[in-house]
Amino acid sequence: MSNSVADTSTASSVTKKRDLNLKKRYAAERRFRAMGIGAIAIGLFFLAALLFTVVSKGYTAFWQTSIALEITFDEGVIDSAKKRVEDPNILLMANYPRLARNALQSQLGLEKPTKPILKQLDGMISNGVRVQLREMLLSDPTLMGKTQKVWVLAEANIDSAFKGQIDLSVAEKNRKVSDAQIGWIDDLNSKGLIAQKFNTGLFFNGASSRPEMAGMGAAxxxxxxxxxxVLIQALPIGVAASVYLEEFAPKNRWTDLIEVNINNLAAVPSIVYGLLGLALFINIAHLPRSASLVGGLVLTLITLPTIIIATRAALxxxxxxxxSAALGVGASKMQMVSHHVLPLAAPGILTGTIIGLAQALGETAPLLLIGMVAFVADFPLTPLDPATALPVQIFMWANEAERAFVERTSGAIIVLLMFLAVMNIAAIILRKRFERRW
Amino acid sequence: MNTNIKQAEIDISDQYEKMRGEKVNVSYGDKQALFDVDVSIAANKVTALIGPSGCGKSTFLRCLNRMNDTIDICKVTGTITLDNEDIYAPSVDVVELRARVGMVFQKPNPFPKSIFENVAYGPRIHGLANSKADLEEMVVTSLQKAGLFSEVKDRMNEPGTGLSGGQQQRLCIARAIAVQPDVILMDEPCSALDPIATATIETLIDELREKYTIVIVTHSMQQAARVSQNTAFFHLGELVEFGTTDQIFTAPIDQRTQNYITGRIG
Known part of the structure; x- marks a missing residue:
């Protein structure tokens, strides 16, 4: 009797004690979960802030202001001496911007403008009009003397003003756009002769010091x-190295040392690789500076450890x-690897490779050291031609002083982020599609 | 050498000796796993290797087709013969050996490929089939021998991993048979299966014995008693007793064997 009473009392006291512990444990779990949610919220906040600033600053870069002009290909301006048959250079050197200015002048109904007015008229139209009109006339010589409606790019400051990016409350002498020009913009706008068009030049033009003509085509x-x-070098080298280390190499001090070093290489600052590339590929191997070949070689070195680590994890x-199953039916080690292990590891290898490529796509510092921070107006035809890269283009535009380069910098960042997003999505899709369960 | 083992060997001396281990010592680094093991594997019989966990029976099994070669620190000394030929001799090709001594593992491990491809893989890499029809016939025969064909004949192109555990294990047996081995090693082939699948596999083992020599590692003494003709009892890396299954289970000579089969150790 007394025994059983004692038993129940101990039992209940034990239960009580457990309850207390349980409460504490649940509280700890709740705290931990709250901290986790907080951490994620902070991350999401900064991501949203980044995307918002970049997109809000950059989306205007995808539209460019153009002005519609009734251009008269006036022989008196282009070739007053009528010598173009003997000297084709006349057509190349002619004063095409004058044609555009004349057209704009008559469109705005300005009679006998003064010199400062003419200068401001010139300032309305991008200098790119020179090339645009020249190409038109060269491809179709019958245009001489005729009048045609042409959309020409507005000058960068006019573009900014039309997009409402210039503060008009500032005194006239302190801003890049004069009151007269603002008046003309309004006048053209009311006639429907000024409009924003999709900025294909942003993707297809090379570098230019004039923002309205600058594009990231070369980049x-x-x-x-x-x-x-990077892909054709880093993938085979990385996979071969990983397969050897993981499947064939004996596990000893040397392979341990190699493994530690590969892991360390993944953490080496990329600018160090830039210095290595400068010394090795340019100073010793005498490869051309600013060439995408050298950039690719340097980026290969940077990407290799990432690919090797990802591949080894996948293997x-x-x-x-x-x-065991493959060896058990008498497959050789090579057959085991190529028939079974590699196909099963392929999704992981693919993901690692794409992540490595995305990392390489965003690298800037090493490319600065090998001279890829260059003004490249022409498209690189081969990897040996001078070229630049997307992140380097962003870096260079960020250094420009003009107002119009600000939106271009953000616009280029948007493009770069899109490329990275596409690559990462591709990695996820490929992994999901080829993933096999066992 | 232990006199008990000698006694046991005489019991099976009338059987043709397919494989033989003599003074087999195995060590993993500093740790020795097997001490001077002598076992004779009779042809067309099922030899069961029993003993408590960690006694070295799986280690010995893996020596028989040199699967231990894949472990860097594993060192094997002594002699193991297959048809009186030393399988550890430098002239022996391990790939060829494994084609002659097939293996079925503890956990069913079909390749993540179709049922057909699972069975066809062995003949294909060894060049056993001359034509596509030849290969198909081999696959069908192997699946029939493994007692699986009737269950999978309509879904040969479905993944082998989609089968039930017992079917997967029979698929692995079919895969081993397809290479046309002399000996099949089975490392606790039923430990991951339910009793019904186990019974199916045990019946299958009994049928396979007519064509193949089978060595099976098992934790279940009932299974050893049911399927095997000869039994070797391992304890702490030593071969304690070896003889016919009847003798081991009804009249064990060594006290340790007696204790193990009556459930006092292990």
């Missing part, structure tokens, strides 16, 4: 060459039972 091609070079994730 996109340069980045493309480099990605290609290690293939269950040993698959290896």
């Amino acid at each position: 996109i091609i340069g980045s493309f060459y480099m990605m290609l070079i 290690r994730a293939v269950p040993p039972s698959i290896r």
Whole structure:
């Protein structure tokens, strides 16, 4: 009797004690979860802030202001001496901006303008009009003397003013756009002769000191060459190295040392690789500076450790039972690797490679050291031609003083982020599609 | 050498000796796993290796087709013969050996490929089939021998990993048979299966014995008693007793064997 009473009392006291502990444990779990949610919220906040600033600053870069002009290809301006048959250079050197200015002048109904007015008229139209009209006339000589409606790019400051980016409350002498020009913009706007058009030049033009004509075409091609070079070098080298280390190499002090070093290389600041590339590829191997070949080689070195680490992890994730099964039916080690292990590790290898490529696409510092921070107006035709890269283009535009380069910098960042997002999404899709369960 | 083992060997001396281990010592680094093991594997019989966990029976099994070669720190000394030929001799090709001595593992491990490809893989890499029809016939025969064909004949192109555990294990047996081995090693083939699948596999083992020599590691003494003709009892890396299954289970000579089969150790 007394025994059983004692038993129940101990039992209940034990239960009580456990309850207390349980409360504490739940509280700890709640705290931990709250901290986790807080951490994620902070991360999301900064991501949203980044995207908002970049997009709000940059989306205008994808539209460019153009002015519609009734251009008269006036022989008196282009070739007053009528010598163009003997000297084709006359057509190349002619004063095409004068044609545009004349057209604008008559469109605005300005009679006998003074010199300062003429200067302001010139300031309305991009200097790119010279090339645009010259190409038109060269491809169709019958245009001489005729009048045609042409959309020409507005000058960068006019573009900014039309987009409402210039503060008009500032005194006239302190801003880049005069009151007269503002009046003309309004006048043209009321006639529907000024409009924003999609900015294809942003993607297809090379570098230019005039913002309205500057594009990242050369940078996109340069980045493309480099990605290609990284892919065809880093993938086979990385996979071969990983397969050897993971499947064939004996586990000893040397392979341990190599493994530690590969892991360390992944953490080496990329600018160090830039110095290495400068010394090795340019000073010793005498490869051309600013070439995407050299950039690709340097980025390969940077990407290799990432690919090797990802590939080794993917190989290690293939269950040993698959290896035993292959060896058990008499497959050689090479057959085991190529028939079973590599195909099963492929999704992981692919993901690692794409992540590595995305990392390489965003690298800037090493490319500065090998001279890719260059003013490249022409498209690089081969990887040996001078080129630049997307992030380097962003870096260079960020250094420009003109107002119109600000939106271009953000616009280029948007493009770069899009490329990275596409690559990462591709990695996820490929992994999901090829993932096999066992 | 232990006199008990000698006694046991005489019991099976009338059987043709397919494989033989003599003074087999195995060590993993500093740790020795097997001490001077002598076992004779009779042809067309099922030899069961029993003993408590960590006694070295799986280690010995893996020596028989040199699967231990894949472990860097594993060192094997002594002699193991297959048809009186030393399988650890430098002239022996390990790939060829494994084609002659197939293996079925503890956990069913089909390749993550179709049922057909699972079975066809072995013949394909060894060049056993001359034509596509030949290969198909081999796959069908192997699946029939493994007692699986009737269950999978309509879904040969579905993944082998989609089968039930017992079917997967029979698929692995079919895969081993397809290479046309002399000996099949089975490392606790039923430990991951339910009793019904286990019974199916045990019946299968009994049928396979007519064509193949089978060595099976098992934790279940009932299974050893049911399927095997000869039994070797391992304890702490030593071969304690070896003889016919009847003799081991009804009249064990060594006290440790007696204790193990009556459930006092292990």
